[in-house]
Amino acid sequence: MSAAELVERGRRAFNEGRREEARRCWGEALALDPGNEQVRAYLLNLAAVPAPSATLPRPGAPVPLPGPAQGEAEPRRPRSERAEASAPVPLPAPERDWLRSPVTLPPTGSPLHAEGSLAAAPSAPSSDPFAPPPPERDTLSDYAPSPWGQGPTEPPPVVLAEGGGLDLSSVDEQSGIRPLVPQGGPARGPSGVPGGPNEIEVWMQGARELFALGDFSGSLELIERILKLQPGHAEAREYLQQNESTLIAMYESKLGPPGAIPRLAIQPEEVMWLNLDHRAGFLLAQIDGTVNYEDLFALSGLPRLDTARILAALLQQGVIS
């Protein structure tokens, strides 16, 4: 299934109240298309919105799609219908905006969370997923503490059998990693300021949340930001390793056996019409039907994660097979 189909399936599931399925679909879509900010925004908002029982007054009631999507096509439903269906959920800006200013998410219990208040809050993010992103906030004082501080609202991943049973987490299967942090646990303050909502702690908390949600790329981005400021941040380093190994395992599982030889699946003259960067161009130039994936990792000169990500994307786009 393509990333777009997974996104759509996730949206349908979300609208029908199947949050777990929505999250899984979007998580898979993000794994296929890590640069898809729309999916990231959905996942981010999924973490921020109240638990399903709170947002779903009755089974089957329409629930708004979380988060806006930039540049997306016109919705199928008329605007009026959307307005009716909208529930009062906080809608985050696209992730990159959130990354710039982590406090743009409205807090739980703010006026934006009051039922029916959405239309009355012109500066608030629109419930319309296709609306432009909300304006960025400049000061911390505009909002209460980040909702990330409250910990995840979702239950831990389903495990069929305790101790020796089948672990259903596909991530676990792929990488052998174990859950890092007990979900819902208290946030640790890397800066040493107990409970202080400083930027690094907010990022760290965001990274934990995204990791728990399966958005390893998003988590990795935050971790890298933290490590840029605090290279010795122990927890961030741990998350860095876990995120990277998980992502590598995910991408590599899409590629297939390391000894498999990828081949160009399009005509060479069609390559020119793709939308690639020069690193993808370099890797694509090495794929000549004689080099296997493991050799591509060796000769790319790029970090393994980047190589795996690019190759998985090329495979996903049908450029290679």
Add this chain to the structure above:
Amino acid sequence: MSSGQGPVIGIDLGTTNSVVAAVIDGVPRVIPSRSGQLLTPSVVAVAKNGKRLVGQIAKRQAITNAENTVYAAKRLIGRRWGSREVEDARKALPFQLVPGPESNDVRVQMGERVFTVPELSGLVLAELRADAEAFFGCPVERAVVTVPAYFNDGQRQATKDAGRIAGLEVMRIINEPTSAALAYGFGRTIEKKVVVFDLGGGTFDVSILDIGKSVYDVVGVGGDTYLGGEDFDRKVMDWLTFAFAQENGGVDLRADVMALQRIKDAAEKAKCELSAAPVANIHLPFLLGGGEGRPALHLERQLPREQLEELTHELVARCIAVTERTLRDAGVRPAQVGEVILVGGMTRMPLVQRAVKEHFGREPSRGVHPDEVVALGAAIQAHALAHPHQGATEVLLLDVTPQHLGIMLVGGYFQTIIPRNTTVPTSATHIFTTSLDGQTSVRIAVMQGASEKANENELLGEFVLAGIRPAPRGQVEIEVIFEISADGIVGVSARDLSTGQRQSITVTATSGLTEDELKRIMDENLDELLEKKQSSGELERRREATERLVAEIEALVPAVTTSLARSRFGKDAVVKAEAVVQRARAALQARDVAQLAALDEQLERTLQLFRGLSGGVAGQEGR
């Protein structure tokens, strides 16, 4: 192949590319690599992910990982640290050269490890050996290896050591031009002067052979160790980067290693194409990042053959000049040359062929494959050595001393005893006298080289003749005898003619590696080989275990599906189990031991779960 000792191979260990061949059913043939290529780049690398790469893969990351990629190790093999050749190499090569700990040889730093040069060449030879073993399906342990005719004894010994490191018994080292002529003369009688014009990837060698009645006599050698196909590539690369800069506001591609690697590959490919086609199209999409969010830049260019010839005519002229000088040194006029054998991929270039034709006044031979001919000759020689009593005609190879051999005289001068181009085996005698009154001992320094100054030549060994009769200077006669065996071993003896006091030395060429070091490296290689064999056993064990688990799981799927038909979790479990099984199958196909090991526990847990669930079904059904 019927000797009972396994197949024997001939190896052309080139500066840029290497080739392995064997005589199969009486016909010399090149053995393709496991990936189907006939040429194996003589490149060794340690990739950024720590993986050791040899051959084509190593070459393809030579620019992006320049400091950890070694090419042209042949220029360094058997050389001494501080020699002119090594100093030249240090200026030209991007990887780091370091001196050896004691023996003053040159070594290469790659990553955390220091490699000896024979070790690096040994890795290339080991790759070729593995290709041959894959081809024959049995172990290959003996080989004839070729070297340039000008290689000195140290370099030849270093090449032999490289063979030992690769697990090969080097039956004989033969000169490349001799080998080429051997392949050229295979199955026919030739009696004429032959010039071997060898323009390879990194070096140019020209040799003159006098062939008569199966005797291949190298009568002259010359060349340029820094002139080859890579210089032609560089001209094309410069042309491309200049054109790209003109079209893109002065952007210099050379600043980006990925772009440069692609430019290099494209330049080489275009150059090869132009040997057969009048125009080469160069398409390099997404070559360079556009910067600041702009799209990546492409390079699209046509290179006509005339343009290539204009760019490289100066290089071809250099080859002809070297050829002219070599002929002059050997006292051979172009008109006396009965055949010109072209060797090396670059000789396919029409401009080169035209230049050769113009110089010699005759068409060069087209009967031999320029890339393969040297390896084929080595294979013929290997076959002849391995099967002397099975009807194979032993070809008599007469090689010559590549450089003058002599001793150091008072004042630091070099006295030649055996001049270069002397056919071996040979011996020569020279009488010297003492230089001091009452002198009772004399130092004999055995040297090899072309310079009149002793310190510019290579010291092969030295000894002291003591117990000389004390007498005024010039009155004691010392006889110095040089002997060179067919294997190239130099024996030097000195004798006081009046007392009969005698001292001698056998100059055993040294590669720079001590015997202990060589053994250590060979032990390491053996360990690696054992590891490979062990991992092969491990793979079989894992394969059996995985196949058993997969079969058991699949057998239980219907029962589990029935058991959990109404459970959402149950369905999910089956789907997940299928995913695990699929990954296991992929790992089996890829022979990935690590992945099989990683999946083992998951398969085991899945099986346990399925047994429990299917037991439930049985229980329910039983009720």
